[in-house]
Amino acid sequence: MRPAVLLTILGMAVATYLTRAPLLLALSERPLRPRLRLWLRLVPLAVLPALAIPMVLLPGGRPLLTPANPQLWGALVVLGLTAARQNLLLSVAAGVAVVAILRQFGF
Amino acid sequence: MFVYATVWGGLARQAGLSLGEIALMCLVVTAGASQFVAVPMIAAGAPPLAVIVTTYVVNMRHYLMAATLAPAFRGFPRGWLALVAHGVNDESFALTTARRDPAGPWFFIGSVVAVYGSFIVGALVGAVVGGLVRDPSRYGLDFAFPAVFLALVAVQLRGRGDWVVAGGAGLLALGIAWHLPGNWHIVIAGLAASGVGALVMRPESP
Known part of the structure; x- marks a missing residue:
């Protein structure tokens, strides 16, 4: 096991435990304030596109904002199918297939 | 859940994580979305602190779940509760709060055991299979990471x-x-x- 990866995993474990344990152990009957609840619901909705969009449009750190970017079409397929209430894994598989096929044709 | 874990295990293996690293992450982190997030960062050689902080932010939603579940655990020994806390996860939370009765602690714990088991077994199956695929980008598998993130967002909007x-x-x-x-x-x-x-x-x- 690589030391840096071991350190990363253990740090992830501590960080994650800190999101799970405190409020469960507090055993409070009082629900969280509505605006705090709203924020906690929005955080993953903001973090996930913040991750995904640069991965799709800046592959390897270089901008690729053209129709010749296979990942752009894969992303549109995933979003379209998921929005149409398709199964999540099915949408991902379809997006991956689109990217693989476009790459086969040299994009 | 099992399939989701299998996909993660396969992708993690292809991103260069060892079987030991994959098993350890499943055992001590056990949070699917953040593990999907961490793998490409680790593969790209991101500094540990960047991965850890990103993991924390991705998992902040657990605060919401823990606060909702807390009243059902009144009277539980705190030592046990500290252990149960590690099991707070999206699937068990959804199952427990979807029931009409108030969230039952034993129902929650049972679902945690089921989710935990299938997550680890699924990831290891995926890791072994994933180790067999060469040149993942040829099959578009590197795109699976942003694809999972976009799908996870789209279902929540x-x-x-x-x-x-x-x-x-x-x-x-x-x-x-x-x-x-x-x-x-x-x-x-x-x-x-x-x-x-x-x-x-x-x-x-x-």
């Missing part, structure tokens, strides 16, 4: 405000990543867009 927050975060992150090296665009754009959204949008009544 409820109203127009959600779309604006998600789209704004994506564009902000794109702008930051364009000009700044490293991985901090994820945390910065994620916190900024969700923070503005929480200040501007109308909170639902609990």
Whole structure:
């Protein structure tokens, strides 16, 4: 096991435990304030596109904002199918297939 | 759940994580979305602190679940509760709160055991199979990471405000990543867009 990866995993474990344990152990009957609840619901909705969009449009750190970017079409397929209430894994598989096929044709 | 874990295990193996690293992460982190997030960062050689902070932010939603579950665990020994806390996860939470009766602690614990087991076994099966595939980018498998993230967001978007927050975060992150090296665009754009959204949008009544 690589030391840096071991350190990363253990740090992830501590960080994650800190999101799970405190409020469960507090055993409070009082629900969280509505605006705090709203924020906690929005955080993953903001973090996930913040991750995904640069991965799709800046592959390897270089901008690729053209129709010749296979990942752009894969992303549109995933979003379209998921929005149409398709199964999540099915949408991902379809997006991956689109990217693989476009790459086969040299994009 | 099992399939989701298998996909993660396969992708993690292809991204260069060893079987031991994969098993350890499943045992001690046990949070699917953040593990999907961490794998490409680790593969790209991101500094541990960047991965850890990003993991924390991705998993902040657990606060919401823990606070909702807490009243059902009154009278539990605190030592046990500290152990149960590690099992707080999206699937068990959804199953427990979907029942008409108030969230039962034993129902929750049972589902945690089931989810935990299938997650680890699934990931290891995926890791072994994933180790057999050569040249993953030929099959578009590197794209599976952003694809999972986009699908996870798309199923959670409820109203127009959600779309604006998600789209704004994506564009902000794109702008930051364009000009700044490293991985901090994820945390910065994620916190900024969700923070503005929480200040501007109308909170639902609990």
